[in-house]
Amino acid sequence: MNEKAMARHQALTTGIGIGPPRRHLLWCGPVALLVGLAIPAISTVAQEVGPNPSTVSGESVRRINGYRGIWFTLGQFYGQGEDGGYIPMRRQPTFPYGDKYSGGLATYTAKHVPLAVHCPEVDKTFFVYGGAPEDEQRYLLCMVSYYDHRTGQVPRPVVVHDKGGVDDPHDNPSLLIDDQGYLWIFVSGRGRTRPGYKYRSRSPYSIDGFEQIREEELTYPQPWWIDGLETPFVHLFTKYTGVRELYIERSIDGRNWTEDQKLAGIRRDGDRAGGHYQTSAVWRQRIGTFFNRHPGGNVDKRTDLYYLQSDDGGVTWTDVEGNPVETPVVDVDHSCRVRDYESDGRNVYLKNMVFDDQGRPACLIVTSGGHEPGPPNAPRRLKLVRWTDTAWVESQITQVDHNYDMGSLIIHDDQWIVMVPSDAGPQANHGGGEIVRWTSRDAGATWQRQNAVTENSIRNHNYVRHPVDAADPFFVFWADGNPTELSPSRLYFADSTGRRVHLLPDQMDADKAPVQVVDFDASVPTKNAAP
Secondary structure (H helix, E strand, O other), rough: OOHHHHHHHHHHHOOOOOOOOOOOOOOHHHHHHHHHHOOOOOOOOOOOOOOOOOOOOOOOOEEOOOOOEOEEEOOEEEEEEOOOOOEEEEOOOOOOOOOOOOOOOOOOOOOOOOOEEEEEOEEEEEEEEOOOOOOOOOOEEEEEEEEEOOOOOOEEEEEEEOOOOOHHHHHOEEEEEEOOOOOOEEEEEEEOOEEEEEEEEOOOOOOOOOOEEEEOOOOEEEEEEOOOOOOOOEEEEEOOOOOOEEEEEOOOOOOEOOOOOOOOOOOOOOOOOOOOOOOEEEEEEEEEEEEEEOOOOOHHHOEEEEEHHEEEEEEOOOOOOOOOEEEEEOOOOOOOOEEOOOHHEEEEEEEEEEEEEOOOEEEEEEOOOOOOHHHHOOEEEEEEEEEOOOOOEEEEEEEOOOOOOOOEEEOOOOEEEEEEEEEEOOOOOOOOOEEEEEOOOOOOOOEEEEOOOOOOOEEEEEEEOOOOEEEEEEEEEOOOOOOOOOOOOEEEEEOOOOOOOOOOEEEEOOOOEEEEEEOOOOOOEEEOOOO
């Protein structure tokens, strides 16, 4: 650890309340799962509690006294010791170069969309994330809060749903805000046994109370409000029907939903299973989704890239040229396939998608030689795939050192921006790193490195997310964490220049608190941020 990083480490652990490690609460597998399913979560009313609340979210909304992200591992790695050596976390490592994904995963996954929405009516950016009751406590709480752009402050975050012992950030929430200002929070489940939930705020633009609307099978929620449609609530999601297949449902009021309609379940002849991951976005009344393919249902062989779009809220679908597509898509060589990456021997990892000002889709991806971390599957290329009105065009932005290095593609003031952990962080070759801002002035054809967003960090930063209708200074947000060992996880946001980073308070003694500006050159948080 260099001198700047050490100074920042000391400041973070003494100046803003990280403190000594807390007692661990580990997920205990099926027992915890059964407890989680047994906990009701019906109606909520805001209630202040102490620093270690024990009430469940089904009985009352709890406020936590600070912003602490969930930490997670698959247990596939060797944990790094203080001397730089590696201490076995299990008798035999699955991968010699680390975990497939691990670390601070409060804003995980890339398939949870959106995670934040800016509302100019109240000048607040509302956001959701996967939190923890205490540092180094592997216990998932689905959280919601907001940043007040007028005051530069945040309130104590609210627990919308307590997962009852689950520590897996696949169960993180997503966020939709309707035209009346009501917050709709979609809490992900996992598989066919851990359900998902839909919640609605009791008041517009408020986190002071929520009611549960539904409990059902849903994973990787991507809820959207599309103004002007007969059914403005449009929800893209995944069900584990064989193995991971894509679905859509629609609603007029958010309470009554159509039957689930399968969008994609591609299989080759003879395959007993298939699968997809997707990322979506909305432009005017158009919703688009990019998705990859899991040959034989094997997620570790994810490859290829497909695209569908709809201008009527998902009732009918077309490819990018407007040719009608009958859903579900089941053929590998379909007209909606953007590119055949399988023939190149490349895995495809989706990050996010956007539309340009003409409604043309673009997707940020990483391609690599395989799922296992480390140099054997390098190079890992961070690429942009975009439609030009006549063809799909691919351009390389940079290289990253991990398949799960996740950032966001953004179009802002005629400039194309990518903020992504593309520099190696303190835990190199593991998920995340130091965040860098890349820009393009020719609609993504060529890219230039502009500036570091983070540096001299003690933990890797990852999963950089962009709010809907984002406004400075809350232009992107993310979490940090050590992917090699259990650690605290902090939440940050940055402005569109990437030169002003803010740290959300991990300990709060009052109902509201200012955010802190992080000076990475000085390696310490410096002062409270002015609005």
